[in-house]
Amino acid sequence: MEIDEIILGLDDVLRGNITADLLRNAVEDGSAVLIRGRERSVAVGSSLPVKINTNIGISDKSDPNVEVEKLKLLSSFSFRPDLMMDHTIDREHRDFWKTMVRHFDGPVGTLPHYTIYSPQHGIEKSALIDRITEMLEGGVAFMTLHFTSDPDIYDVARKTRPIPVTSRGGGLVVRDMLRSGRNENVFRAAIADIASVFRKFDATISVGTTYRPPDIFSALDEAHTLETKRQVQIVRELREAGVSVIMEGVGHVQLTDIPRYIAIASKAKCPFMPLGPTTTDSAIGFDHVVNAIGGVTMALAGGAHILNSITREEHTGGVPSLESVVEGLKAAKVAAHSVNVTRFERIKAFDRMTIEQRGKQVSCVVAGGLFNERVDDPRKGCNRCSFECPIVLAPASPIH
Known part of the structure; x- marks a missing residue:
């Protein structure tokens, strides 16, 4: 499918959030990318509505049937994620991504090294390229790859931090490097071959x-600063090789440090997907709330274009339940919408419909909204305010 055909069929263009010409120019200069799904492609980047990515996957303590149930439910929602990623680490179910591609209509992403790493052999370059190729041939649209798992940064981190590495995928690459005694991580060693495969399938790399x-x-x-600058270099190298690129980053950061971080990361001039940011370490059990706060702050400042939905289990352990995955998705959706409604007239119209409905019903309790919520008693006032409802006591006059 030609790029113009994809652009004209994108939801953002059809809804009038952005013109086809503006999007085409953004894609050409790398500030936006098109990530292709089985039936629905997604554009991410500057001047576009903020999008949502949701991660699921099978670990050795997961029930595969429950993960399939999560996938089917998430895929059925009107407010379904824009993108989804497979975070499976259980080698017995290493092809869960195929199920995701079948059931989810949008772009599916993976981390190919999650299921090829072994304690005995680490990550073999040939196996990595084969796995990447297999996934792209099978319909995967984007992958997180850890090109910056470099030994010099590891030496700094282990000497200066209580926890040197927090990335599961990056940790595997570091462990492979230490085990093999190489001074270059496997992704950096294979970057030319990786770029060639991604170029062939017109897929997107997320620089992890x-x-x-x-x-x-x-x-x-x-x-953190050293790695961020190196990520920017990798983004430029991949783009020069003709690859579509986005960038991941940050994690935990105080609200007041977000502008400083954006100033460094934005030099990549590509779409950005924060992992959080988590703005306090004390909200254990409420990480989905903290994630929404950090996501709004970063996106409103122009430093985030895809928000990840996370669950309350992020720092409590255990496999997220179906209910908490949906809860996390809703929190991230509210965050993204809160930013988008400040920028796009078509999205403002969605909120105006809610406001008009409240006026017509003479009640602040109305059905619908982002999640198509139902209301048990759609009447004037509500049970909470009863006869003291200010809307009933002072109804609006018709606006002429």
Whole structure:
């Protein structure tokens, strides 16, 4: 399918959030990318509505049937994620991504090294390229790859931090490097071959972050800053090789440090997907709330174009339940919409419909909204305010 045909069929263009010409120019200069799904492609980047990515996957403590149930439910929602990623680490179910491609109509992403790493052999370059090729041939649209799991940054991080590495994928690459005694991580060693495969399938690389801060006080420390600058270099190298690129980053960071971080990361001039950011380390059990706060702050400042939905289990352990995955998705959706409604007239119209409905019903309790919520008793006032309802006591006059 030609790029113009994809652009003209994108939801953002059809809804009038952006013109086809503006999007085409953004894609050409790398500030936006098109990520292709089985039936629905997604555009991410500057001047576009903020999008949502949701991660699921099978671990050795997961029930595969429950993960399939999560996938089917998430795929059925009118407010379904824009993108989804497979975070499966259980080698017995290493092809869960195929199920995701079959059931989810939008772009599906993976981390190919999750299911090829072994304690005995680490990550073999040939196996990595084969796995990437297999996934792209099978319909995967984008992948997180850890090109910056470099030994010099690891040396800094382990000497200066309580927790040197917080990235699971990046940690595997570091472990492989230490086990093999190589001074170059496997992704960096294979970058030319990787770029060639992604170019062939017109897929997108998300440049991952290995040394993102494990706590709010480590943000913008030496390791974090060094890696972020190196990510920017990798983005430029991949783009020069003709590859579509986005960038991941940050993790834990205080609200006041977000502008400083954006100033460094934005030099990549590509779409950005924060992993959080988590703005306090103390909200254990409420990470989905903290994630929404950090996501709004970063997106409103122009530094985030895809928000990840996370669950309350992020720092409590255990496999997220179906209910908490949906809860996390809703929190991220509210965050993204809160930013989008400030920028796009077609999205403002959605909120205006809710306001008009409240006026017509003479009640602040109305059905619909982002999640098509139902209301048990759609009448004047509500049970909470009863006869003291200010809307009933002072109804609006018709506006002429």
